[in-house]
Amino acid sequence: MDRNEREHVIEVTDLRRVYGGGFEAVRGITFSVARGEIFALLGTNGAGKTSTVELLEGLAKPAEGRVRVLGHDPYAERAVVRPRTGVMLQEGGFPSELTVAETARMWAGCVSGARPEGEVLALVGLGRRAGVRVKQLSGGERRRLDLALALIGDPEVLFLDEPTTGLDAEGRRDTWELVRTLRERGTTVLLTTHYLEEAEGLADRLAILHEGRIAAAGTPAEVTASRPARISFELPDNWFLGDLPPLDELGVTGHEVDGRVLRLRTHQLQRAATGLLGWADRAGVELRRLDVRSASLEEAFLGIAREASESKEYAA
Structure with missing residues (x-):
């Protein structure tokens, strides 16, 4: 592992993503994430958050620009990067007839160095639900299972796409504490979220996306200080x-x-x-x-979105 990998686990330079028909969802963004850091991507619907995270996960090739995760191209070198990362998607597709424990055991068979399923289920508060079929879980419990499967390979880098959607207040707080514990252990976390309180309380640094571009970036305090x-x-x-x-x-x-x-x-x-x-x-x-x-992060977020929209209207 070289020095650059130790300092910047994720590096994104002039990243662009274009969909069929020429729609440019990500328009030349640049940022980096240090080892053991929690980094949040914020933005309104359609801002480019999920499109960016999918490129970092190696699920698609950028139209232009450069991505490095743990020093490797996550798309071209997916076989090297994937075993060292964990991914929690917005929605997981689980066989409904399997139990929670069976689902975790099945997933563990697909990763190297998997942690015991009982350990990860206990981490996310599903230890007592291990024998319950997936179809009987509540929406919040399914999100907990999503998180458990993302953690089962003990990843160095964890991608969380809207991790607390559907959770109640207690579940959200428990997830925050778990993410903080992972950071203390050295795990690098990149998350997207619609909950600005979540980003303000968890993130070491963040970036606010608007229409595929970074409108503001820095620590939560630095971003709010601009308001x-x-x-x-x-x-x-x-x-x-x-x-x-x-x-x-x-x-x-x-x-x-x-x-x-x-x-x-x-x-x-x-x-x-x-x-x-x-x-x-x-x-x-x-x-x-x-x-x-x-000023709160919410005020900064809304102000940036409003100013960007007003600027667009003025230019038109």
């Missing part, structure tokens, strides 16, 4: 916007007034909040319904 924080409160009776200190001196970049409620936007949250509270203290007024918060 303004918010301060909102109800103006005291007989006080008006003009009675506040000049908003630009507080570092406020924008505001809206909704009746008696004032909403401020700022990239300097501490400065704005300190200045505002200092003014209120000196003036002897109470800022009712005060809410101070940093």
